Amino acid sequence: MNRRSALKTFGLIGASAVFAEPLRAKDKKGDPEFVGVLVDTTRCAGCRSCEYACAEANGLPEPDDDDEAMFASERQPSVTQWSVVNRYETDVGEVFAKKQCMHCCQPACATACLTRAMLKTTQGPVVWRESKCMGCRFCMLSCPFDIPKFEYDSPVPKIQKCRLCWERLQEGEQPACVEECPEEALLFGTRKELLDIAKSRIYGEPDKYVHNIYGEHEVGGTGWLYLSPVPFEQLGLRTDLGTDPYPELTKEFLYAVPIILTLWPAFLLGVSNATKREKGDSEE
Amino acid sequence: MTTGKLLMPAAAHGRESILRFLLRELKPKGSIITVFNMISIPIILLGAVLLFIRFTRGLGSVTNLSQDYPWGLWIGFDVITGVAFAGGAYVITFMVYVLGLKKYRPIVRVTVLNGFLAYVFYAGALLLDLGRPWNVVNPIIGNSFGVSSVLFLVAWHFLLYMIAEFIEFSPAVAEWLGLKRLRRALAGLTLGAVVVGITLSTLHQSGLGALFLMAKAKIHPLWYSEFIPILFFVSSIAAGLSMVIFEGTISHRVFRTQIDEDHHRSHDDIVRGLAKVCAYAMLIYLFLKELEFVHGQEWQYLRTPMGYWYLTEIIGFVLIPCLLFMHSVRTGSIGLIRFAAILTLVGIVLNRLNVSIIAFKWYEIVRYYPTWMEIEITLAVIASEIWVFRWIVNRMPVLRKSPSWVTDERKSPTPATTKEEIKWKASTM
16 A cells, blocks of 8 residues: 555545544533422322423423323323323322423433434523434433433424423523422422422431432432432332433443544554565555 | 346447446346346335335334334344444455455455445435434534434444445446546555445444443343443454355355356355354354353343343354354355354344344333334335345446456556556556
């Protein structure tokens, strides 16, 4: 191989390296100014007002008002219902818990998104942008909470999930569900404030709560935080997710990419040159 | 069809326009009524109808995909398994162009063509699965680079690799069109394209595994591992070469007339060589799997249904074909090698489907299984690829030797000549 073809090769490699380089999986680590919501499940009465408020604020169909039917089995958020309240039979009797996007501090979905359609905003809400999304559903595969939902029955499908009322926040309002909650089971604020409040509640009534806040450390911290009278597994919350932020799972692989992109071609060209010289063969 | 006629398109169209030549070449060669056509045409037509429904009514109208299983057969088999099967191209070009093992030169073109078409069709099948395919250009044109995404890397590498593979194959196109100067220019790019291609393959074969790293809580611990990228890469070597062996078996029957005596004779030797590489790659793979198994302390899972399934995959479709490869290299039995290659291919299908579908959310009560329509469309994609493959092999020097003007050029490499002489020579071509 001559110098010119070596240059050509490195040129091509260089061009491809540019596109694979900057890896900013975790540049917003634990930002204390992210906003979130504290859910105190000891206060929730299961009235489902938050479900109605969510539907109205986001133009979704009104939820079914038959409470007994709705509580019969555990529901998951869906394309038409971004927030659902479930009833759980626990050690201390019936406990209600709301389920929606957790707005992770370092979201797997936004890391997985190759078009930045799923975006962690600087204020904290994770939003989805229609004009960017190509519908690959990698966010769904990656999300540890199985939150993003896809419209399988539409030729122009969207990803549907809670946006923490992003538009309302811009106008200085609170998320619709928080505003409508009659029991003050939901509390809106910055993560830092909410963690302080949650801890003081646990200290104030140590017998009422388990001494943990779900979301403080789970998957590197989430915007939604849960207080519970029973272990979190009993409220349908996964406790096997670990405390490492999800982007860390792919970080090592992505860091290896620029290294392989630069070292591998040099190695290959070197070997190719060595084997060729030995045989005095210049044939392409 | 007659081979004599096939060998001379380059010379024959010296005077006539390229356009007319292309029009003539577009026509089918050989009989239209063959068993393969009679099976594949209805499959492709039905596939087209189903795809029309899929694009007008949404993915849910033809697939069993759900909120719990966002990726099904089209990703798990078409893309992830298909790309592993296409791994032969980077392994063979590595052996021939980087290691200089000339023995494998006769199979380079057909392997590269297979690899290229596999990427076009199977990675292209990704478009069928995208909910909003019109936005597929977003990560390419730069209005939204999701650089932290493994899929971003994979998408770019697919695109760049297809270009690299096309460059590697392009001399065959130039020979078909009789463009001598272009052929020489394109052949000069080969080594560069090969080096780029191997690098890209290393990264996106492993990248396909890395896609599942964030599904940590959803994949059965026997299949989830932080080493998935490396396991995918190493197994793609065995997958790609087994595909080369398997495909070669079929090509040598179907396109028998195109292959000259020398190639026929050397083919068994080539297959034995490939079997040896396969055996080594699978030994490394087994070692890595075992290492991961021991480190992950996964003994507890073995005596569960998923554990038995895991053992089926590892013993039945990795260890046994690996031993068969080793045994048959010694005895020289080509039949056994082919059998081992098929077992390996099944093993790769199992492994990729396990990671992406079967061991994915193994705890769910309602599991995903593909609809007949998903399978039908997959078959249509495969059938279309074979059509294009056949069209090209029947026209371009892929299996048969290059036209005589290429070999003449190779035999008399311009010795120390001045630039003027080269120019003069080129202008007379």
